Amino acid sequence: MAVERQSLQALLQREPFIRRHVGPSQSEQRTLLANQGLHSLSDMIGETVPASIRGAELALPDGLTEKQALDTLKALARKNTINKSYIGMGYYNTEMPNVILRNVLENPGWYTAYTPYQPEISQGRLEGLLNFQQMVMDLTGMEVANASLLDEATAAAEAMALCRRSSRSKSNVFFVADDAHPQTLAVIKTRAEYLGIDVVTGDPAKDLDQQEVFGTQLQYPGTYGDINDISRIIQQAKARDVLVSVASDLLALVLLKSPGAMGADIVMGSSQRFGVAMGFGGPHAAFFATSEKLKRAIPGRIIGVSKDSRGNIALRMAMQTREQHIRREKATSNICTAQALLANLASFYAVYHGPDGLKAIAERVHRLTTILEKSLSDMGFQCNKSYFDTLSIKVGSEQQAIYQRALNHHCNLRLISHDSLGVSLDETTTPDDIIELFDIFMGKGKALDLSFVDQRITAGEATGITDDLRRTDKILSHPVFNSYHSETDMMRYIKRLENKDYSLVHGMIPLGSCTMKLNASAEMLPVTWPEFANIHPFAPRDQVQGYLALIDQLQQALEAITGFDEVSAQPNSGASGEYAGLLAIRKYQQSVGEGHRHICLIPASAHGTNPASAVMAGMKVVIIACDAEGNIDVNDLQEKAEQHSDALAALMITYPSTHGVYEEAVKTVCHTIHRCGGQVYLDGANMNAMVGIARPGDIGADVSHLNLHKTFAIPHGGGGPGVGPIGVKKHLAPFLPNHSVSPVYDNGGIGAVASAPFGSASILTITWMYIKMLGGRGLTHATEVAILNANYVAQRLSAYYPVLYRGQNGKVAHECIIDIRPIKAATGISEEDIAKRLMDYGFHAPTMSFPVAGTLMIEPTESESLAEVDRFIDAMVSIRKEIDQIEQGKWPVDNNPLVNAPHTLADLADDTWQRPYSRETAVFPSPQSRLAKYWPTTNRVNNVFGDRNFVCSCLGMENYKED
The missing domain is CATH 3.90.1150.10 (Aspartate Aminotransferase, domain 1)
Known part of the structure; x- marks a missing residue:
């Protein structure tokens, strides 16, 4: 009976996820070891990893089964409250068509593909990205567009840097309109500090002419909803050789005169509302378009049209494909990734709806906004008279009462100043929502006769868009936007593009440094759960307790894995993480009276983003040689560290090295830098060779970024999304990125490096699942098998x-x-x-x-x-x-x-x-x-x-x- 009971108990044990994640079976692992003349994985680690860096077992629990992990995460998800969001500020409720949801977002044929550096097997996603560029050019009225950037605020910061590079002005002042989104202004200010740029804000119609500036950032429509005729401002700026960047909204541009028609040099923004969920902040594809004369200076990637060896049309990544690896410290940006998957989702949204469908959505949103504005104005509320979808409503001393009534109705409004509330409508808004909003503002007052108000508008009452700002030119006239409006046609178009691409569904993608591992289905499932997908990044904190608990648990796990004292999840790419980590070093050194330190040592073998990030952080790059075995030349390092000891700020290294080896002298290298007064930045691109074996914080690193899209199973998505959180030692913790709109920390922190306080929060669920299902021993075993x-x-x-x-x-x-x-x-x-x-x-x-x-x-x-x-x-x-x-x-x-x-x-x-x-x-x-x-x-x-x-x-x- 004891044997039978034991057998039954064994049957009741769920299969651990590690057997699903790790490719080689136990017998195959023995074969692999025998090839190396080894008997065990521990023998292999002993021969491969220097004893000086090996650490203790990970202080993480054992892994959960897929069901256990999903049930645990669902319990966290239920702690989030899904209120109807009217906050706006660049984030909107939206509806992803199911044909796109099922066939792209939930399809590993799309989300497991790599960046299209090999165009012959990437023609599908390249065509989708080319459609994205065409969509952006049509709606913005510009001549050139890239294939996306990380988020809207990062795009605005890149626009400022482009203006600085391209302007003939000797001024170091950048003017930002006071109706820009506050999160955009925050990231601009962060970026400006170490580029030697002074940021000035004000009313561009009144104040821009009073400033000597090299460029300006406008918002159209403004963050509070107003639609200003910016053409006069642009003309005046151009008369003074001031470059003009305009942040805009793609759905608004369906109806509004384009910034390009008004003379803008740059137009950028977010494509989030084209079918991509808010996701507590991301990931979302920013768009970025310029005039023809600026095309050689555009950051990020551009998809171009070429020919193949048979003379047929073929697509490829054109300009800026690997700028950082070519130009290194002379690169104009450290951006080496994009949001390809999200850009493709947005482009498919435009293809599926077409110009007529988009216009119908935009007109419906604007019509409902007009009904609400007329109704509230009739009741004595003061609203902005020019608008597309956003109203700023002066409510005086009733602000908190109305705001609370909205919460009681499960609605989130935007608090503006001390006496106003903001309401932003979107494609999910219904007539019943307008009636509810009217009730919220009126209390138990007069009921709204929606049809009567609608009849008044039909009879000719003014709407929020004046005739001179109404779009009159055609948009999206290319056949691709006018051919696939039935679900059958759309499904087949998506599949036709998918068939042109190579992804992990076809076979192994053996890319060094990029870690194209399994993106398990159980890890991907929660991304689309409503409790995670439908949350505004600036929702009240009591509504996002599940998200905050998830992020806290993830950060604690990453701290255990890395040996750091605190982790920030805000950077939404590896390059963004590098930049944030270097800013933490610089801010710390300023705090201890060593702000003069500015030399950054970087090995010749480093990733090209390293020197580009250092320059963006205001550092001077000094290259360290490598020896014949590909290791850091320790003598050269020591010589240059001593030479620059008075000004040494940091060393940036990758470990294991970019050459794919564990350098024996890494602790000596770190000690040398610390002895000379510098900090050590460890690029975590190769963390897949360290998890459970060694920890950057124990080796001597002060800060490191982690590529969650490499080591921690977030899929590459054909060129993005990515997440690049940074871990820091205790002395650097006060200098992690904070956020002005929704603070991450009560005190301290540097400025924001992303639009949202927790970056691309919705895909953090993937890494949470990965770590929970593997557990401490599973994570270590995965590393051993990778080696x-x-x-x-x-x-x-x-x-x-x-x-x-x-x-x-x-x-x-x-x-x-x-x-x-x-x-x-x-x-x-x-x-x-x-x-x-x-x-x-x-x-x-x-x-x-x-x-x-x-x-x-x-x-x-x-x-x-x-x-x-x-x-x-x-x-x-x-x-x-x-x-x-x-x-x-x-x-x-x-x-x-x-x-x-x-x-x-x-x-x-x-x-x-x-x-x-x-x-x-x-x-x-x-x-x-x-x-x-x-x-x-x-x-x-x-x-x-x-x-x-x-x-x-x-x-x-x-x-x-x-x-």
């Missing part, structure tokens, strides 16, 4: 390709770099040729030419099974044998499967096949490719043609006839 997989790849490939860098005992960390330069010297075949040929085998390429030109950096992650890792290795071995054919003269250097890759269906059907290898070799190079063939939809893209013929807008459908 095991990487060393297996390095061991097997080393017989065919040189492995460039190794650490102690010949081991690598979680990634390895193979050197293609000897192959290129011998045959002319480059790392790009190998990358493109891998597509024929059904793989996304490893990271090309970073951190060393002419190399491929491979990271298998812990989520890939032995079979999939072997499939990748076999493909690389097969490609090496193909290179041997070239080297032996059997295939010409300029006509072989590598230089012609990738091969498409058009190649297979070619009637004039004139190549020295067969069609079978071209498209079915391996047995696996016959079983499950992934077809690139375009041949190799011509980057030179795209650079010479810059087009970033949608072409007519006739241009795609050959597709």
Whole structure:
């Protein structure tokens, strides 16, 4: 009976999530270890990770099952209160069409794709982003748009920096209109401080002419709802060579005269209300558009139109694709990511509704706003007379009473000053909502006859948009916005684009430094729960207790994982985290009388965002050399740290190193910096090789950012979203980002670095689930298997390709770099040729030419099974044998499967096949490719043609006839 009871008890135990997350089974792990001549994972860690940095077990509980974690999170979600939000300020209730929700947001074919650096297998999301750019250009009236930025306030800060770079003025003053969103002003002020810019606010109609400025930021419509004719302000500014940036609203621009038509230089804002939930602040795609003359200075990514080797239309990332890695400390921005998934969601919203649908939504919102304004004005309330969807209502001493009545009705209004309330309507607002709002303002007074008020408006009473500010030009006339309005057509269009892309649903994405691991379904589910999705970032704190508890628990877990004393979740990308961490260092040093420190040491191997972030923080970059093994040259570091000791502010390092090894001297490096008066910033891009094994805070780092979209399972989304929280030691904790609208801390903190107090809060649920389901032991095991997989790849490939860098005992960390330069010297075949040929085998390429030109950096992650890792290795071995054919003269250097890759269906059907290898070799190079063939939809893209013929807008459908 005891045996039976034990057996039953075993059956009752739920399967742990770790078995679902980690790819190799226990028996496969033994095979992987045997390949290394090892008996256990602990033996492998002992041989790979320096003993000096290894720490104790993670102080986190064991993992929960998927059901247990979801039930626990649902209990937290129920602590949030979903009130109807009328707060506005750039955040609105919206309705994502279900065809987009199910087929894009909830579809791993879209959310697990990587940034489209390999355009031949990214044509789907590239087309979606090109549609986004076209949508933005149409609505803003501008000539060029990028493929999104992080959020509206960051976009405004980037606009200020662009104005500074592009202006001929010698002034260092930037003027911000006093009706800008307050969170936008806060981020602008944060950014301005270390760029040497003075920010002045005021009424631009009265005060702008009184200032000598290089640029100005206007809001149209204003944060309180007013729609001012900004054309005169723009004309006066341009007459003085002042560059003008305008923050606007896409739905308002459906009806309003465009800023471009008024002469604006830059137009930016948020696309959130185009179907993307508020999510307590994000993620949301900012838009950014400029005049033609500023196109070379635009931050972020631009999708451009080029051609492939067959002369067919092909899309690619055009300008600014890897600016930070090329220009480093001379880069104009540290932005290296975007909000691609969110931008695609917004573009699909516009495609599905089309110009007529968007106009109907905008007209309905404005009509309801007009009814409310007329009704309240009739009752003696003073409202703004120009508006699109937002009213500022003067209520005097009744402010708190009306505000409380709204709360009793489960509605959130905006508090303005001491005597006014704000009401912003949106596409979810109904006539019943207007009646309820009237009741809230009137108390138990007169009932609203909505139809009577509507009849008055129909009879010709003025609305909130004057005729001279009404839009008269056509918008969204391109066929893509006028073709897919039935759900059937939209579903098929989305699927057609998805089929052009490669994502984790197809196979392994072995990108070094980018950690393309499993994004589990259970982790993704809560993102769309209403209790998380439908919360305004500035909702009263008593309504978001579940969110605050989740964020607090997540921050505590990250503190345990990193060894830091406090964590901020506000930065909404890795680059934003870098910037916030460096600001914390600078603010701390100012607080102790060492504000003169400004030198930042950065190894030559560092991520390109590191030097760009340092410059943005007002630092001077000094490069540290690397030795022949790829490690920091400790002698060079010590020499330069001593040389600059009086002015040394910080060292920025990545650990394990960008070269994929655990550097033995890391503690010595940190001690050297501290001895010379500096702080240590550790870039957490490679944290997937540290979780549960070593902690940055124990190694000697003072601050580090974490890429939740790398180590902690938030999906890459085809180029964003990302989250980059920072952890700090106790002395830096008072200098974490705060927020002026919704304070994170009662006292202290630096200015905001994002629009919302907790950044992209809705996707923090993903990392919360990841940590809860894996638990302390599971997180450690995931790291061990990631290192095991990487060393297996390095061991097997080393017989065919040189492995460039190794650490102690010949081991690598979680990634390895193979050197293609000897192959290129011998045959002319480059790392790009190998990358493109891998597509024929059904793989996304490893990271090309970073951190060393002419190399491929491979990271298998812990989520890939032995079979999939072997499939990748076999493909690389097969490609090496193909290179041997070239080297032996059997295939010409300029006509072989590598230089012609990738091969498409058009190649297979070619009637004039004139190549020295067969069609079978071209498209079915391996047995696996016959079983499950992934077809690139375009041949190799011509980057030179795209650079010479810059087009970033949608072409007519006739241009795609050959597709």
